[in-house]
Amino acid sequence: MSMTPIALAASTSAPASSDTLPRGASGFPSPADDYREAPLDLHHHLVRRPASTFFMRLEGDDHRHAGLHHGDLLVIDRAISPRPGHWLVAAIDGELSVLHLERREAQLYLAPSRPGLATLPFEADDDRLWGVICYAIHALPAMGEEPAEPSCLR
C-alpha cells in the first residue's frame, strides 16, 4: 500500500512505452510513435520535493486582496528558506496561520491582513515557522468554492 498521495498521483500517468501503444487496425505503427512524450503531470510540476511538501486548505478571506481566497489549496514546501515577500504558514497562538513576511528597515515581520492584529517580529530561525507557501490553487466558479475531490482519490 502506498502511504503518500504523491506516489498515488504519480502512478496515474501511464508510462509511455512504444511497446504498449495500441497500433492501428491495419497493423502499421502509428507515425506519431516516434514523437510520443510523457503527458504533462501537474502534480510533478507543483511538488518538486515530495518529502517536504504538504497541502493545506486556506481558511478565511482576510488575504483576498492578495489573491488568496477562503478554500484555496495551499502547496507548502518546508525546504524553502523564507524571504521577505513570501507567504508563510506559521504556528501562531497554537494555530496554523497564513501571514506575509515583510522587511521594515533591518527587521523582518510577520504581517497580518486582518485589521486589529499586530505585526510580529520574525527571527531568522524562528521556530514558529511551519513552511513557505509556493502555490495557492484557487477554484473558479465552475468548481464551486471548495472543489469536491472525486471520491476515488480519498
Place this chain on the structure above:
Amino acid sequence: MFALIDCNNFYAACERLFEPRLEGVPVGVLSNNDGCVIARSEEFKALDIPMGIPTHKIDPALRRRVVLKSSNYTLYGDLSARVQQVLARQVPTLEPYSIDECFLDLRGMQEDWHALGARLVRSVAREVGLPVSIGIAPTRTLAKLANRQAKTQPTRPQVCVWQSADAPELAAHLARLSPREVWGVGERLNARLAGMGVLTAAALRETPDSELRRRFSVVLARTATELNGHPCLSMSDLETPRRSILCSRSFGRPLRDHNALAGALRHHCQRAGEKLRRDAMQASAIGVYMRTNPHHAGTFRHACEWTALPFPSADTQQLNRAAQRLLARLWQPAAYQKLGVMLTELTPRQQSQTTLFDGAEPARREALMEAWDAIRARYGRQALTLGPQPSDAPWQMNSAYRSACYTTRWDELPRARAR
C-alpha cells in the same frame, strides 16, 4: 561507521506537527481500539502515567490535564516515509528498522561525524518538522547505544558520536550499562549472563569469544564483537522472520448473530491476506477463534479451531472460505466479544505451483489478488471489500480521538487560517 536515527516520541510528535496547540501539552497516543496508552510525549511521561496503562484506568484528575489521541498509522506511516526520504538523499545506505528508527550505513564516507549528525538532524526538523536524535559509532550495536545516549542530551541537535570502540567516554559508559540494554540481549539472556558474573556491557565485551559461542550462541558472540567495534551483525541476524499473522479485534458491542460474525471474519481474512501478500508469504494453516467477554455474567465461551489449507495460499478468498467453514463449526448461540483469524506455517511465496486437485488456475488467481491490492491501495479500502463491510460495523476499529489523515486524504487537509 554506522548511525542510528530515531524520531523522538514519534507518534506524539506527528500529532503535534499539524496541531501546534499541543506543543508543551502532555500527549498520549492510544492503541488500536483506544484500549491503552502506547506512546507518550515528554510532558506525559513527567506525569508518571505508565506506558501500557488501560485508558479507563487513568486517574480522572490526570485525564483532564492530558490530551489523548487514537493512533493514526496512516499519518505516522506517511511522515516516517518522508523522514527516510530526506535521510536517504544524504547518505549511501539507509536501512529502515521500525516506523520511527533507521540505520544508516556510513562506510565509505569521510566526514566530520558531528557535523554530519547535526546536518541530518536539522534537515529532518526543517523539511518534515519532526525532532530526531542520532548516534554514530563503528558498529550498529554501538550506534544504537550512542543514540540512547544522544537522547539524554539537553541541547539540540541531539548527536552522540563514538569515534572508536576504545573512546574513553564509551568505555566508561559500557562499564555502567547492564547487558540488558544492549541490542539483542533479552531478559533471559541477561539473567544467564548475570549467573556467570557478567553484569555490565563492558564485562560482556571482555568475555572471550569462544566462551560466548560455547555457552550461548554465535549471535551473542557477534554482539560482543560489535561492542568491541568490529561490525559483524546484519539487520537480519536480529530479526526473526514472521512465523504467524493474527488479525483480531474486540467488538464495540457483543455480537450474537452468525451473519454478523461472518462479516467480521471476512474483514479479518481480508486484512490477513493483505499482510501475507505484502510480506510475499503464503500460509499453510488457518485458525479462527472467538470468545465471549470474560468479565460479564453468564458462561464464558472460548472456541478455537485450526485447519490446514488445501495448499499454501495468500489468496484472500481461499482464506475466507476455509475460515467461514471453521466459523460454521464453532458457532453456538452466545454474545461474542472478540473474533480473530490466525495464519501460521508461513513460507516465502512460491511462483504458481499447480497441484493435481487445484484447478483454480493459480496464475489467474494471483493476478486477481494483485489487482485487488492495487485497487484498494489506489481507491481506498472501502472501494473494494469482500462482501458488505459498513464502516460503522461493530468490528471496525474504535478510534474516537483520531487526528485527521492530514497528508493522505483531500478531505482531511490541515486548515491554515488567514490572519
